[in-house]
Amino acid sequence: MSLSKKLASWVDAKLITPEQSTQISLYEAQHHSGLFWKTALFIAGQLIGLGIIMIIASNWENIPDNLKLTINFIIFSAFAGGAYFAITKNRPHLRELFLILCFLMVAATIGLTAQIYNLDGGWETFALSWALLGLPFILLSRMTFFNICWFILLLSAKDFFSDLMDWLGKDLYRFMFFSIITTAIGYGAQKAHDYLKNKTQSVILKAFACFCIIFAYCITFGFAFQFGFDDYSKDSTVLTRFQTHAFVFLFLCMHMIIGLKTQNAKKFQYNAAFTEIYIFFLFCHHVNQLWTEGLSFIISGILILVLLYVLKKTCRSINQMEIFK
Amino acid sequence: MNKKLLACILFCPIILLAIWVNYISIQSKNGIDIKVSVTGYDPRDILSGHYISYQIDWDKTDCSQFPDKECHKEKFCHGNRWGISACRFYIPEESSEQLDKLFRSRNNDTLKFEVIYSYNPSRKAIAKQLLINSKDWKDVLKETK
Numbered sequence: 245m246s247l248s249k250k251l252a253s254w255v256d257a258k259l260i261t262p263e264q265s266t267q268i269s270l271y272e273a274q275h276h277s278g279l280f281w282k283t284a285l286f287i288a289g290q291l292i293g294l295g296i297i298m299i300i301a302s303n304w305e306n307i308p309d310n311l312k313l314t315i316n317f318i319i320f321s322a323f324a325g326g327a328y329f330a331i332t333k334n335r336p337h338l339r340e341l342f343l344i345l346c347f348l349m350v351a352a353t354i355g356l357t358a359q360i361y362n363l364d365g366g367w368e369t370f371a372l373s374w375a376l377l378g379l380p381f382i383l384l385s386r387m388t389f390f391n392i393c394w395f396i397l398l399l400s401a402k403d404f405f406s407d408l409m410d411w412l413g414k415d416l417y418r419f420m421f422f423s424i425i426t427t428a429i430g431y432g433a434q435k436a437h438d439y440l441k442n443k444t445q446s447v448i449l450k451a452f453a454c455f456c457i458i459f460a461y462c463i464t465f466g467f468a469f470q471f472g473f474d475d476y477s478k479d480s481t482v483l484t485r486f487q488t489h490a491f492v493f494l495f496l497c498m499h500m501i502i503g504l505k506t507q508n509a510k511k512f513q514y515n516a517a518f519t520e521i522y523i524f525f526l527f528c529h530h531v532n533q534l535w536t537e538g539l540s541f542i543i544s545g546i547l548i549l550v551l552l553y554v555l556k557k558t559c560r561s562i563n564q565m566e567i568f569k
Numbered sequence: 570m571n572k573k574l575l576a577c578i579l580f581c582p583i584i585l586l587a588i589w590v591n592y593i594s595i596q597s598k599n600g601i602d603i604k605v606s607v608t609g610y611d612p613r614d615i616l617s618g619h620y621i622s623y624q625i626d627w628d629k630t631d632c633s634q635f636p637d638k639e640c641h642k643e644k645f646c647h648g649n650r651w652g653i654s655a656c657r658f659y660i661p662e663e664s665s666e667q668l669d670k671l672f673r674s675r676n677n678d679t680l681k682f683e684v685i686y687s688y689n690p691s692r693k694a695i696a697k698q699l700l701i702n703s704k705d706w707k708d709v710l711k712e713t714k
Contacts, residue, residue: 302662313590317583324579331575346579353586359659361593362620362696364646377582384578 247272285341286387293348300356309360316356320349331384340387347381347390350374371401383446391451392458412467416484419467420491423460427495430456431502460495468492468522473529492522597695600687604700605630605645607656607682619665620657621699623684635688645686645694658684658699660706667710671701 251265260268296319300312307315327342329335351374357363358370375398382394399405412418433453440449472488496519503511527541606629625645632640646656660668671680681702686694701709 305661305663317587320583320586321580324583328576328579331570332572346582350582350586353590357586357590357593358657359620361597362658363593364657377585380578380582384575 281337282340282387285337286344286390289341289344290348293345293352297348297352297355300352300359312356313360316349316353320346320353323349327381327384336386340385340390343381343385344390347378347394350378350381368401368403371397375401383448386445386447388447388451388454391448392455395452395455412463414470416467416471416487419463419471423464423467423491423495426456426460426463427498430454430460464492464495473525489526493519496522593695596689596692597687597697600689600695601634601636602697603634603686603688603694604683605686607684619662620659621668623656623658623682625656625684636690641688641690644688644690644692646696656684656696658696660699664707664710667713668706671709671713 248269251260251268254260255262255265300316323342323345327339327346330338330342351370354370354373354377358365375394378394378397382391385391408422412422430453433449433456437447437449437453468488468491472485472492496515499515500512500519503509503513503515523541606626607623608626625642627640627642630640632638635641679702683700683703684696685698685700687697688694699706
């Protein structure tokens with residue numbers, strides 16, 4: 245429900261006065277609005293920055309190398325100056341635009357220098373240099389998505405993803421272990437961000453938390469497909485498949501419980517939606533005999549109903565939650 | 570945030586990059602020119618532009634160019650990473666197709682590809698010029714047009 249609708253319903257229920265409703269709207273407009281502008285500026289910055297990189301990549305011959313470098317540094321300095329202006333004048337949308345442009349200009353400068361002086365070295369060296377030199381712009385940014393991109397860049401520089409896949413291999417328990425650890429680290433980082441929120445405006449911890457949790461989801465669903473479904477896992481035993489599906493449901497259930505505890509309705513709803521989609525996918529890719537599968541589905545459904553009934557009757561804290569009313 | 574500190578944070582990467590570029594420029598100019606024989610092919614790299622990816626053919630390279638008459642291979646690009654050589658020479662987009670064709674026809678014995686490096690024992694060699702039959706590649710492309 246949008247804020248305006250919520251405010252209207254609160255005014256109708258006489259929880260707040262119309263004047264208070266107006267004050268809240270104005271406050272939110274000043275401090276938390278601008279999703280459209282933020283997104284549009286991010287996309288514009290991305291296009292401009294990537295366009296500059298592509299022009300540099302074309303390696304145009306018409307002007308001398310020293311002039312190319314000079315123009316590059318002038319543009320880079322202009323963007324940094326723009327970021328300085330936006331931060332000092334408290335213009336958050338412009339700030340994000342210029343910080344993205346500065347970050348992409350780091351890549352453009354490294355690429356241009358490599359091109360002019362024919363430097364060798366693969367993606368790892370380039371990505372690590374880009375990540376380290378671009379770090380100041382990341383720390384000044386308030387966009388979580390931008391910070392997440394930085395983490396992906398940094399990890400790609402260290403060959404993290406391919407080394408991880410090699411380590412995980414075809415071991416189901418390693419997948420489960422890594423999924424649990426990544427989720428725990430993610431929630432730990434989130435706690436750290438909440439604790440430090442008043443001391444620093446950087447969102448890097450929050451971005452790290454988001455990255456870890458999203459990564460945990462990717463790993464979990466990745467191994468679910470690898471081990472759990474007939475189309476993808478010809479060598480898996482029935483026990484392995486059962487363990488896989490049980491883990492996925494426990495994983496999603498855990499996130500739903502965390503959503504309940506933190507009163508985060510969106511988190512609860514997303515995980516509920518994932519659960520529903522997963523069940524349907526399980527139904528479409530049934531593994532063994534239909535009769536056994538059907539019976540296990542029905543028993544699972546009945547067990548959930550029984551569990552909910554018991555919870556409703558016994559657990560006071562759940563009964564008090566809005567989501568259960 | 571303190572304005573001076575903010576300016577330092579924002580301009581620090583620019584200054585570091587400028588220092589790095591100047592360092593490479595000076596290194597490229599200071600050094601002995603060594604001509605090495607190469608073989609190679611041309612892929613495209615979105616971030617760094619078109620380049621010739623090549624391997625140095627040390628058997629056909631004259632090691633007497635080095636001060637101590639020994640080929641110091643460790644100072645030059647080397648190694649294969651997933652079948653791709655680490656040696657690169659960047660070329661403009663408009664010339665890449667023509668040069669690619671020339672390179673792929675390298676079995677033609679009339680063409681000899683070489684790269685001039687700026688060599689200094691204290692650092693890695695930097696590629697300066699691509700030669701085809703001892704002429705600059707740009708001149709050769711003009712002649713073949």
